[in-house]
Every structure is written in C-alpha cells, then in structure tokens.
Amino acid sequence: MSTYRIQGDTGEWEVVIGLEVHAQITTNAKLFSGAATAFGAEPNTQVSLVDAAMPGMLPVPNGECIRQAVRTGLAINAQINKWSRFDRKNYFYADLPQGYQISQLYHPIVGEGAIEIQLDDKNPDSVKTIGVERIHVEQDAGKLMHDQHPTMSYVDLNRSGVALMEIVSRPDMGSPAEAGAYLSKLRTILRYVGSCDGNMDQGSMRADVNVSVRKPGEDLGTRTETKNVNSVRFVMAVVEQEAKRQVALIEDGGKVVQETRLYDPDRNETRSMRSKEDAHDYRYFPDPDLLPLVLDDAYIEECRASLPELPDAKRQRYETALGLSAYNAAVLTADVETARWFEVLLAETATKANKPEAEVAKQAANWLISELFGALNKLGKNLETSPVTPAAGGELLALIADGTISxxxxKQVLEKMLETGDGAGVIVEREGLKQTSDTGAIEAAIDGILAANADKVEQFRAGKEALFGFFVGQTMKAMQGKANPGVVNELLRKKLG
Amino acid sequence: MTDLTDLGIAAIRKGVADGEFSATEVATAFNAAVAEAQGALNAFIVTTPEKALDAAAKVDADRAAGKPLGKMAGVPIGMKDLFATHGVQTTAASKILEGFKPQYESTVSAKLWDAGAGMLGKLNLDQFAMGSSNETSAFGNVISPWRRPNDTAPLAPGGSSGGSSTAVAARIAPAATGTDTGGSIRQPAAFTGIAGIKPTYGRCSRWGVVAFASSLDQAGPMARDVTDCAIMLEVMAGFDPKDSTSLDMPVPAWSANLSGDMKGKKVGIPREYRLDGMDPDVAKSWDDGIAWLKDAGAEIVEISLPHTKYALPAYYIIAPAEASSNLARYDGVRYGLRDLPDGAGLQDMYAATRAAGFGPEVKRRIMIGTYVLSAGFYDAYYTQAQKVRALIARDFTRAFEQVDVILAPTAPSSAFALGEKSADPLEMYLNDVFSVPASLAGLPAMSVPAGLDRSGLPLGLQVIGKAFDEQGVLNAGLALEARAGFTARPEKWW
Structure with a gap:
C-alpha cells in the first residue's frame, strides 16, 4: 500500500525496511544479577560479581524481566512460547566481561505478533499492519570510555547485564514514514505496558535499521543494517539516505554488500562499519548455566490480566464513547502520560461541572490540545513539568462548562494560572472575570455600538450578513470579554432584525 | 594415642566431641604433615595453616562453651583450588589466575566452614580441571604417594583432583573436596586407594566454583572411606538459589541411613564395559566386586548400555565446547594475568594474555570447543553430541528399570607413571572411558578401593546409581568396602 518510490535513472525503486529494536526492560535489577540499573550513575557502581564475570559466578534469571517480556508480547497479540531457552553469543570485546552475551537465538520467549500503524491520524484508511517476527530477552554490554586517558580506554560495566528485549519486525515497511510510525507506535505500546520507558536519548530504546531496495515486483535486494539509531527522526533519515545510496550504487553498476553500517547524524549519512566477510562467528549454543524457561497458562493469563488498556483500544473508546475526533483521540493516546493526564482532567471536569464525562470530553480534549499544549510549549515545558495540574485544569474547564467564564x-485565566500557580476560581474572583448575562448592561453596550456604526447597520440590513460577527466582536470588546456570548447573540439578532 | 593424621572425618569428629583430643591438636598435626610432604608431593598450591588453626580454635571454644558442634567440627580439609575462597588465592592451577584473591566464598566451601571444617590449603589440580594425571597444572605436577615396589618413578595421582587424592591417600588431609566433570573425583580416588563420590548433577552448588563444563561439573567429597564421604557430602550438598541448575530438594541423611545390606537389590553389570584387551587385573577386580555384592545379598543382572562407545567422543565435544565459552572471561581486562606488549591493541592483549596464561591442554580444549561450535560444524559435532548424550541418558534410564545400581571398574588401569601418557592426548582421554557415561547422564557415581593390582597399586570399583539415589550408591559402596578389606596404604617415602 505504500506508494513511496525512489526515482532513479533507470526508473522507480521500492524500499524494504525491517527494524530490530532493542528496548531496555524497566526493572530495578539486571537480567541475571541483582545489581541495580540506575541511569547516569558513577561508572562501575551498578556492578555485581556476576556482571563483572568473576570466576565461578552464575546467572539467575530475574523474574520481573521475563514477566515484562511476556506482557509486551501479549500487548502485540504475539504467540507466547511456553518453552524458551537462553543461548550464548560468543565474542571478545572489552565491554563484554563474560566473553559472551546471554541471548535467545533458537527459542525466543515471544513469537509472531503484529503492530498496527496509522500514517495519517485523520485518515482511517492509512492503517497498515506490520508483522513482528519475535521478541527475545538478552543482556546488554558495558561501555568503553575513550576520553578519560590519553593512551588507555576505560570500561564502565554499569550497563553490563542490563535486560533488553530485542523486538524484530518483519520487513513490512516501505517508506521512511512507515518506519517512523512503527517505531513511534512500538514506543507507545512499550510505555503503556510499562516494560520500557522508551527514553531514546538515554539509550533505553534503539533500533537497528535493515534497508534494501528493489524494482517493484522483484525479489528482495541485498540489505544493509545500520546499527544503534536512537531517534524516530534518525530512523527515517537512515531509511531515506540508505535507500538513495543503494539506488545510486546499483545504477552505477555497483552491488550492495551485506554489511553493518553506522549513521552519522551530523553529516546525515551512513558509513560502513564491517562487512559480512569479517563478521563474527558467534558460536551460539545453549547456555549450560541456565535451565529452559517454562511458562504455564496460569502465568501467561496473569500477565495478560495485568495489562492496562492499550493505545488502540483507548483511541477507539475515545472516539466512540467520548465522541472525540479521530485526530484528537490519536493525539491524546499517542503517549501513555498524555492519556493519563487527560483522563484525570476529564474526571475532574466532569465532577466539578457535575456533568457526565461524555458531555465535557470534547471541551477537555480541545482545551488540552489547543490551549494547554500551546501555552506550555511557549514556556518550554511539557505535561510532566506543567505548573497546571489536571485537577486545576478541571476546575478551569468546569467554570467554562457552567457558564461562569467564556x-x-x-485563555486569560490559564495565563494567570501558569504565571501565579493560583487556581482558576481564585483568579476569576480576584480579577472580576466572571461572565455577565445581565441583559441590561449588554443591551446598553449594543445600543452604543449600533449608534456609532450606523453605516454598517444599514449595510447589514441590506443583506451583508457577514457583518454580524463584527457586531459580536465589538460588543464583547466593550464588555471586556465578560459577556455571555449566547446572550450577546440573542440581543444583537433582536436589535438588528 | 593413635597418630591423629591416621584418622578420618568420623573419628576426628568423635574424638573432638568426646574431648579425646582438641581440634587444635588435629589441625596442628595435619599442618605439620602438609608442610613435611609439600616439597615431595606438591599436593597444595598454597597452604593455609593459620586458617586450619583458626577454625580449630573456634571449634575448641564452642565445645568449651557447650555449643553444638557442626558435622565437620574439628576436621581440617584440603580445598581443591577450583573453589573460590575469600581472600585466599584461587587459581584453577592456571597462570592466568595467579595471584587472584576472590572477594567471595564458594557456596560449597562456605557450607564446609560453617559445619566446623578448617582449611589446610588450596589443593593442586589439572589446569582448569582439564586432565587425568595432574600434569597440566601451572604449579607443577602432583606426585602420587604410591610407588611401584622397588621403583622410585613418580606416579600420577589421577586427575583432575590429583592434589585431593594425594593429600587424602598420603594422610596429610583426612578429606578433601573434589570436582568431577568426566571422572575427576572417581579416577584419582581409584588411583590412590581412597573413596570419592560425584553426586547427582545439581546436588552441590556450582556457585563460586571455577567453571570447566557447566552442564557436567559437579563437586563432591574425597575421603578415606564411604562413611566419611557420606558425612561430607551431606554438608556440601543443598539447594542454592544462586545456581539455576541447583537441585531444589532436601538433603537426605545419607550417613545415618548407611547400610551394606544388599538383600533384594539388583546390581547391573554392563556388557559394553567389558572391553577387548581389558587389563586382566581390572577384570579380576570387577569380578571380585560382583562376588562381594552377591555376598552382601544382591542379585547380579547383566545389562546393556548400548551407546557406551559413543560416550567418550560426545564428552570430548560437549565439555570443550562449554569450556571454550566458559574460559572466554579470562581476557586480561578485569583480573588475573594481563600481558600487554608495547603498542598492543585490545586484540593483541587478548592474544598475548591467553597465550601466556593458559597451558597447552587448556588451549587444546579451547581450540576443540571453538571448532565444534563454529558455523558449519555445529550440527555435525555439537548437536550430534547432544543427541548422543540423550541416548546415553536413556540407556541408563532403561537399565535402571531393571536394576538398582550398576557396578563397573572406575578406570581402565591402575596409576601410570608421570609422562607415560602426557605425549598422547587421545590415550590420556581414554582413561575416562568408564567414568564419562555417568557424567553425561548426570548420575551419582562413586569409586571405592577394591584392592591392589599385580604391581601393588590400588584399583577402584565404581558404583553408578539412579538420579538422586546417592543413598543406593553409598550403600553399595559400603558393601564393597566391607568385603574388600582394603587396608593398604602408601609407604611413606617423603
């Protein structure tokens, strides 16, 4: 369904994309040791004897990591494998103390699943299903620090042994936009499930991007793998650059070699890291220190029961039960924290306005998306750092809903709230911002305006209906915005008619 | 008073508890024996007389205070240098770990200290437990206390627990820990006329034991007799949450339930173990064993373990494969030896460190293991060997539907001379032919002294039992021991 094409000298080219996403499992201990996993800790302070691979140390699986992987699998409707096993991936590197990474090559814990992406939030037909081949659990490596000493490299083992899920997609994406949408959606799901915090800038989520090109209808081309790409934007850029590079290469008579590449965001280009010829022989074999992982139905059901409402279901509910627009529902459900914020706001508004949620939902959604987001943006803040709480927002919305303010x-009240931290009620009271439905005062204002604009009144009566808005605006201005718009409309109609 | 160093675990424990002698006296006597023998036998890599004395002093103080005494109270033991000991150099007999002092104590050694045992020192072994003669240690050969009559040629104490077997046989330790991957407790026990048991895989925690082949490695006791083995194994065994392969089962009271009465028991004699050209003395000792168990009331049943001949090749694929990966951590980065030639990069450091740190046998097995796991060979070797392993386990399962225990020789010969087989690795590997099948199946197996061969050297008989049935193995061992009447001991020449 993707119509993304690269125009080459020899015609159009299709792009085929698959992503392998490494997501750090949210847990306070490592995959096979009890060591902590705090981000940004002093080097080598989050390291157990197991993580440092001291002689005779043995791995013991952390049940929470297994549980999170199963929950993630269930969240993408994947097959949960009741029998899985850990394998060793052997290679030497200074950041890999054991000399092998414990991973799951042959029997991953999660099998086939799928993720739905929507390319255009306003177009329900732009939905596409991206297959997920598998999810397996594995250890992260440590980190080398090359800038600490003039001639030596230092090793920080804080990340050594941290639990990762590797989520491997099918090569089902056909454009940078689809790759970006898949990664965003996956991140959304992981954050809903709570199995990964999705902090790409802290390295808790990163993607290996597999790209190949072909003429439409032809067999798959040779793919390259660009490693450790750490933002949605960069993933999209990698796809674009890599596809262009491959097309140019092939059209110049060259051949794409299967290789590992790196992305350089400063130059927006990918560079070869190593080719298949000097790829490691990882000598995978079952880890003899660990027994197979055996899960029963009760355990899997317990994991399923622990899942929250997932983004697709929530979005559906927002549209049908709350009557939100497709766009608003998409925006509010794109991140679990936004949805959580919105739901508190909605509950507070409904309670304070004494109305059913469905009745105030649209108003709350519009206010959050078009008022609060904009205001926070101007202040360089977001929902997490917002000075206005959902409860305070609810108070403000309830004042609109019951007609106390327009x-x-x-808008003015929100500005004051952000400025002072005071509640909406207090501000309205203090500043005298209550809306008036006092017909006498409004009528007096209207009379003055009609008298001062006799020419326009004439034009209106001659059929220039558009001028009605002008009179409303003038009246509201004269009333300093505090007039009830309904009353203003009604009185104007009467006097102009 | 008897010489304290002639006593085993049960006798020492009783003597200390009864106040016949103090734990300190025992430790002092063994410390002296260790010091006297060290130059000649080289059983220890490091000696720790002060540790033995400290533990003894605590036991004496506890006894004086009327506190209950542990199962190993007052017994100083040798600790195979494969067990990590807190603050005491732990080397696996390799240069690559020379000077390494762990900040932790292995589960098994900690259990022994908690039970009142003291440490005489860290016992020599084949490097990373790879060997059958204790000739691969980076800290020199261990010399068996046994000699052929009128011959001073040094003999192999067996391996890899050669320091352990020598120390117990030479009466410089009443007991010692061993580890058994393919026979490393049983074969040295047989070579030196002592008892040793490898329990069911998973009985003893591997936590803190330098790994050779994780799916096979199992710790066990080596002692003067079956009763001492039972007592010490009770202390060493037990579930350990830090080892995922540890058995989560209670530890039976093996020593209290020891019985040499074999009435109603069936003993299997595996046809396939009777090899062409078998050493006639070994064949005779096996026949003796059969007669003794009959005498103890057992019924003898011929059985078949049809895949026996594939056990050795399968073992020499699986064990090196696991070893090649387990030993990757010795890379010069974090601890142990680091060889960093001038201007060297990371790869050069690895190469230099591992070239200098590992001995030839360790390198050979790393090469074999790397080869059998590599792309294109994995299925032909490793996968195939795992299938063979499953078939061997099935052979035993079927056999144990008919019999309670299996009786076989422990090793194909008595002790050989140092240097006699070290030139030909394959000939050395053949030494494990009777011990490897039980290892691959994870079954409990023990060796007990059966007598002397025509050259005056000890021979062992092996009892293999069902999984978790250490009791059956120990009981059969006791029945053999009672009838073998093995009282021979090496003449002290050191």
Missing amino acids: GSIA
Missing part, C-alpha cells in the same frame, strides 16, 4: 476569558 472561552476567551479562560
């Missing part, structure tokens, strides 16, 4: 006054 929408435009609400």
